[in-house]
Amino acid sequence: MNRRHFLAGSTAVGVATLSPLTRLAAQTPAATTGPGDARLTATFDAILAETIKEAPEFATALGFDKGANASLKYKLGDDSAAARARSLARAKRNAAQLRAIPTTTLSPAAKVDRDVVLYSIDQQMVGPERFDIDTPIRPYRITQQGGAYFSLPDFLNSSHTIATTDDAEAYLARLEAMAGALDTDSREQEAEAARGLLAPGFSLDLALGQMVALRSPAPADSSLVGSVVRRAAAAKLTGDYGPRATTIVRDKVYPALDRQIALIRRLRPSARDAAGIWAVAQGDAIYAAALAGATTTTLSPADVHRMGLEQVADLTAQLDAILKGQGMTTGSVGARLTALNASAAQLYPDTAAGRADLIASLNSGVRAMQAKLPRAFINPADAPLEIRAVPIEIQDGASNGYYSRATLDGSRPAIYWINLKSVGDWPKYTLPSLTYHEGVPGHHLQISTAQAADTHVLRKISFFGAYLEGWALYAEQLADELGGYAGPIERAGYLQSFLFRAARLVVDTGIHTQRWSREKATDYMVETVGFARGRSQREIERYCTMPGQACSYKIGHASWLRARANAQRIAGDKFDLRQFHEVLRSGAVPLVMLEAMVEEQARAMAARA
Numbered sequence: 001m002n003r004r005h006f007l008a009g010s011t012a013v014g015v016a017t018l019s020p021l022t023r024l025a026a027q028t029p030a031a032t033t034g035p036g037d038a039r040l041t042a043t044f045d046a047i048l049a050e051t052i053k054e055a056p057e058f059a060t061a062l063g064f065d066k067g068a069n070a071s072l073k074y075k076l077g078d079d080s081a082a083a084r085a086r087s088l089a090r091a092k093r094n095a096a097q098l099r100a101i102p103t104t105t106l107s108p109a110a111k112v113d114r115d116v117v118l119y120s121i122d123q124q125m126v127g128p129e130r131f132d133i134d135t136p137i138r139p140y141r142i143t144q145q146g147g148a149y150f151s152l153p154d155f156l157n158s159s160h161t162i163a164t165t166d167d168a169e170a171y172l173a174r175l176e177a178m179a180g181a182l183d184t185d186s187r188e189q190e191a192e193a194a195r196g197l198l199a200p201g202f203s204l205d206l207a208l209g210q211m212v213a214l215r216s217p218a219p220a221d222s223s224l225v226g227s228v229v230r231r232a233a234a235a236k237l238t239g240d241y242g243p244r245a246t247t248i249v250r251d252k253v254y255p256a257l258d259r260q261i262a263l264i265r266r267l268r269p270s271a272r273d274a275a276g277i278w279a280v281a282q283g284d285a286i287y288a289a290a291l292a293g294a295t296t297t298t299l300s301p302a303d304v305h306r307m308g309l310e311q312v313a314d315l316t317a318q319l320d321a322i323l324k325g326q327g328m329t330t331g332s333v334g335a336r337l338t339a340l341n342a343s344a345a346q347l348y349p350d351t352a353a354g355r356a357d358l359i360a361s362l363n364s365g366v367r368a369m370q371a372k373l374p375r376a377f378i379n380p381a382d383a384p385l386e387i388r389a390v391p392i393e394i395q396d397g398a399s400n401g402y403y404s405r406a407t408l409d410g411s412r413p414a415i416y417w418i419n420l421k422s423v424g425d426w427p428k429y430t431l432p433s434l435t436y437h438e439g440v441p442g443h444h445l446q447i448s449t450a451q452a453a454d455t456h457v458l459r460k461i462s463f464f465g466a467y468l469e470g471w472a473l474y475a476e477q478l479a480d481e482l483g484g485y486a487g488p489i490e491r492a493g494y495l496q497s498f499l500f501r502a503a504r505l506v507v508d509t510g511i512h513t514q515r516w517s518r519e520k521a522t523d524y525m526v527e528t529v530g531f532a533r534g535r536s537q538r539e540i541e542r543y544c545t546m547p548g549q550a551c552s553y554k555i556g557h558a559s560w561l562r563a564r565a566n567a568q569r570i571a572g573d574k575f576d577l578r579q580f581h582e583v584l585r586s587g588a589v590p591l592v593m594l595e596a597m598v599e600e601q602a603r604a605m606a607a608r609a
Contacts, residue, residue: 033107043101048458054087057076073166075173075177076152091125098117116588119593120463141188142207144545145398145399153391157227172244178253186259190263200271200518200544205268206541214393219246219247222246277512278512284513293548301509301513307505307554307555319337322495323340341427346427346428361428365439366439369436373445378581383452387439395420403444403447404417429490429492433485437472442471442472442475446584453586466559466591470555473497499529503525504553505555506528507521518544522537
């Protein structure tokens with residue numbers, strides 16, 4: 001989910017005009033214990049209505065582009081600097097409205113909801129207010145993982161559903177609007193470059209390669225055309241969608257893409273070689289804000305770097321013992337893992353059939369773990385999950401694996417994406433931990449549980465990277481407790497996953513505060529973790545353009561472990577793991593709030609007869 005779209009509303013609109021929105025909001029239990037609860041709910045309703053109206057892509061991602069909001073499916077959002085200024089003004093107004101509600105009038109649950117949403121709004125204001133950027137975690141307009149050229153083709157193909165003629169017409173309208181979005185990015189990138197906000201040269205090179213790949217097919221053969229043609233046919237729709245989409249791509253999208261390619265080529269000579277955000281104006285302050293936003297903590301870069309080194313040492317020792325037990329004794333742990341990665345027995349064939357078999361194995365892993373979940377969860381969610389390869393057009397810059405949440409109305413299932421640019425990046429022993437992270441009991445279970453809970457929609461969609469990614473790492477560990485890893489080698493894959501996230505603490509802070517180069521960071525990742533160089537470099541390139549984000553995983557994981565250990569200490573022999581996991585139904589929260597909520601839950605466990 002794009003955090004920039006969350007709580008980015010406009011003029012208040014009556015919730016009665018939002019039929020799917022109203023239906024979901026109505027699932028929230030009526031407030032009976034706090035005189036201010038109804039006022040809080042009404043304020044939440046207005047904020048959500050604003051958000052949906054001003055963020056059409058977000059509305060589609062949530063399934064709110066229907067009924068009275070059907071026109072939103074024909075639109076794209078405004079990502080201009082002027083729109084950012086308007087969003088900041090709205091965020092200030094929304095924050096003031098929430099602060100005006102006395103906490104003494106709220107029930108305990110409503111007070112938590114107010115604090116969480118207010119925290120989110122405050123975080124949304126940091127980038128625009130302090131640095132005149134969208135967010136410190138994404139300080140550059142165009143990168144190998146950022147910009148309309150990167151996000152919109154994937155959005156149109158995977159989030160914009162096509163089941164009716166109206167859906168297909170809306171696709172064409174959005175396809176035409178893509179040209180304007182590209183030109184907005186170009187205009188804003190040129191202005192930001194003038195004040196020094198331009199991604200490192202290697203990032204622009206990758207972005208250019210992906211733009212050229214998107215632009216290279218004949219218009220009729222573009223994936224943008226193929227998507228509507230294929231899906232309209234599958235829905236048995238009749239219409240001249242192919243020729244019309246071809247005309248739009250030829251006359252609108254490609255010319256805008258040509259203008260953007262020309263701009264980036266013109267800006268490329270001025271791009272710096274330095275990988276870290278330290279090299280731009282206010283770089284140290286931007287990184288500090290990014291780290292705070294990503295981790296929801298006040299840890300300093302030095303604290304995070306030191307934590308990473310300590311965890312790398314501990315995990316390396318654990319892996320050393322496992323590998324020696326399997327007869328692998330020569331070389332460093334990283335070198336032994338690298339050798340294991342290259343073993344023919346660990347690799348799927350680098351063919352279409354090999355990729356299909358790999359995805360089939362992931363689906364099998366999801367089903368097997370789902371069957372184990374009742375041992376650790378009360379009525380665990382079993383929502384549909386699709387597993388797909390990252391689209392070829394963006395695989396050079398895309399993450400190695402990631403998750404897209406389902407719509408709240410169930411019209412589109414969640415998707416677990418895996419980057420199959422090279423099957424050599426995915427030895428078989430590493431795949432279970434990835435599935436437990438992205439699927440169940442990781443992101444898919446956690447987010448599906450939150451979306452099904454009886455809470456306000458704003459709480460269903462709360463986004464805190466450290467909570468979400470920390471849970472996903474905790475889920476990899478929980479999968480081990482549930483017997484999810486077949487033997488020592490798969491356990492090595494799970495520990496390698498943890499080692500990878502610990503190494504992120506080292507390289508992210510190294511890049512952005514200790515002036516590490518991309519090459520030094522990649523070397524460290526390869527030598528320490530043992531991942532293939534291509535996979536490692538793609539990871540490092542992401543950290544260079546998304547400062548702080550990579551630190552959210554292990555810091556969040558530490559918080560989840562601390563919360564569980566504290567709950568076990570408080571509840572003693574009354575501790576119930578299944579009950580502990582019920583905290584997921586409260587939705588994502590900042591880490592300090594998570595630990596406080598779990599402590600309260602544990603005291604309730606301890607008090608039971």
